Amino acid sequence: MSASPSSIDLDRAPGASPPSPRRILHLDVDAFLASVEQAVHPELRGRPLVIGGLPDERNLVMSCTYDVRARGVRPGMLLAEAARRCPEALFRRGDAQAANRLRRAVARVALRTSPLVEEASIDDFFVDLTGCTRLCGPAFATAERLRAQVRAEVGLPLSVGVGTNRTLARLAGMLAKPGGVAEVLPGYERHFLRALPVHYLPGVGRTTRRLFEQFAVRTAGDLAQASREVLFASFGSAGLVLHDRARGIDPDPVEATYELCDGDEGLLRVRMPRSIQRVSTFEPEEGRRERVEAMLCYLVERAGHRLRSHGLRAGSAEVSVTYVDTRPPAVRRRARAAGEGGHHRRRRAFEHPENATDALWSHARALLRSLPRRRALTRRIGLSLFGLSPGAGWQGSLFSAPRSDLGGDGGGGARGSRRDRGVGGGGGARGSRRDRHRRLDRALDDLRGRLGFGRVLRGGSFPLTETCELEADGFRLRTPSLNQ
Numbered sequence: 001m002s003a004s005p006s007s008i009d010l011d012r013a014p015g016a017s018p019p020s021p022r023r024i025l026h027l028d029v030d031a032f033l034a035s036v037e038q039a040v041h042p043e044l045r046g047r048p049l050v051i052g053g054l055p056d057e058r059n060l061v062m063s064c065t066y067d068v069r070a071r072g073v074r075p076g077m078l079l080a081e082a083a084r085r086c087p088e089a090l091f092r093r094g095d096a097q098a099a100n101r102l103r104r105a106v107a108r109v110a111l112r113t114s115p116l117v118e119e120a121s122i123d124d125f126f127v128d129l130t131g132c133t134r135l136c137g138p139a140f141a142t143a144e145r146l147r148a149q150v151r152a153e154v155g156l157p158l159s160v161g162v163g164t165n166r167t168l169a170r171l172a173g174m175l176a177k178p179g180g181v182a183e184v185l186p187g188y189e190r191h192f193l194r195a196l197p198v199h200y201l202p203g204v205g206r207t208t209r210r211l212f213e214q215f216a217v218r219t220a221g222d223l224a225q226a227s228r229e230v231l232f233a234s235f236g237s238a239g240l241v242l243h244d245r246a247r248g249i250d251p252d253p254v255e256a257t258y259e260l261c262d263g264d265e266g267l268l269r270v271r272m273p274r275s276i277q278r279v280s281t282f283e284p285e286e287g288r289r290e291r292v293e294a295m296l297c298y299l300v301e302r303a304g305h306r307l308r309s310h311g312l313r314a315g316s317a318e319v320s321v322t323y324v325d326t327r328p329p330a331v332r333r334r335a336r337a338a339g340e341g342g343h344h345r346r347r348r349a350f351e352h353p354e355n356a357t358d359a360l361w362s363h364a365r366a367l368l369r370s371l372p373r374r375r376a377l378t379r380r381i382g383l384s385l386f387g388l389s390p391g392a393g394w395q396g397s398l399f400s401a402p403r404s405d406l407g408g409d410g411g412g413g414a415r416g417s418r419r420d421r422g423v424g425g426g427g428g429a430r431g432s433r434r435d436r437h438r439r440l441d442r443a444l445d446d447l448r449g450r451l452g453f454g455r456v457l458r459g460g461s462f463p464l465t466e467t468c469e470l471e472a473d474g475f476r477l478r479t480p481s482l483n484q
Contacts, residue, residue: 032123033063039155189248285377297460315387
């Protein structure tokens with residue numbers, strides 16, 4: 001596609017619906033992680049660049065510049081294969097801190113135009129211009145101005161799509177890549193979608209595409225004419241959503257992810273998350289149980305740190321583990337159908353909502369140990385926190401049980417001294433185990449905020465230092481540029 005701005009002007013379809021007042025922008029940073037490296041290191045601009053690691057590592061390509069893509073390299077490809085196809089490319093691991101910083105800089109620029117800016121993923125945003133056109137001008141002109149401002153102030157290239165809803169804006173942005181602006185005008189949505197390949201629709205993956213082909217559905221126009229009853233019987237409620245999108249219908253609103261704090265120009269406040277997920281893939285696969293538990297402990301630390309940064313508590317936690325399955329594909333499919341595949345997960349609620357790392361770790365470790373054990377290497381371990389709710393501080397414990405709270409001799413004998421047993425949860429007394437661990441979390445969060453997350457480690461995650469590189473912002477995992 002051409003990098004110059006373009007508007008999609010289509011002949012008005014007979015019987016087209018009246019223009020919608022909604023005007024949505026989809027901002028997509030082209031080759032995000034590669035563009036971040038070029039913005040931070042100007043000497044890399046114009047050079048073929050691959051982000052993900054070094055060619056001799058078993059990692060995957062996370063991002064690459066468009067000149068490298070022209071040589072057949074794609075995100076998700078093994079780095080060794082990328083080096084074979086484009087040997088002159090420069091390979092970098094990526095910079096997680098710079099990526100987070102520049103992503104929020106893009107959000108600051110967008111917030112000057114509209115208060116409704118939603119971060120859809122690591123590299124794309126939705127901006128709702130509804131009600132802002134009198135102040136900002138036509139949507140297409142606003143998109144061009146935003147693209148130029150982000151390029152000049154942040155140093156990142158943008159592709160911008162304009163439509164009457166989120167789906168159409170995203171599809172227009174795909175046509176604008178790289179570095180252009182495209183618009184689907186109000187009233188021409190179905191005409192635009194008629195010949196669009198069905199796999200372009202958000203939510204249509206490889207498996208769904210193959211199933212649609214069995215129904216002779218190859219374009220969005222074909223899907224729009226399909227029976228809703230048949231789609232529901234075959235795909236469930238997801239089939240009805242895809243049917244609406246094929247007809248240009250997407251009522252989902254743009255929900256603000258950020259807002260500018262009063263009195264602090266340029267300071268962003270992030271919307272509270274609905275859930276928190278942390279997943280890590282072992283490379284190479286891990287067979288030692290203590291290393292798997294150490295990785296889960298580290299994920300708990302990261303998730304707990306983010307939970308407390310938003311002032312939230314979790315109502316339940318889920319632990320998932322994926323084992324390497326070397327059986328033939330047909331056997332794996334039958335095993336998955338019978339619920340005996342290599343992926344296992346278990347979810348359990350807390351007795352009371354929690355955000356203390358010690359409580360989160362005890363809960364997650366118990367879930368991991370309750371999952372089925374396999375005589376196979378572990379490929380992936382994950383933690384998810386659900387039922388997030390605001391925390392209103394904590395009430396200190398007036399009394400504590402010395403034997404259970406202090407653990408062992410507690411540093412002061414089996415019975416413990418009067419100071420160790422504590423009277424009251426604060427002041428000079430130690431208080432209960434829960435109180436002490438909450439104070440420990442507060443101290444560690446403060447230290448990590450000033451020095452970096454990787455500067456302080458708990459004993460449970462320390463075994464990872466033997467296999468993973470430790471940096472200021474934490475362990476360098478398989479996806480180092482997305483390390484959070």
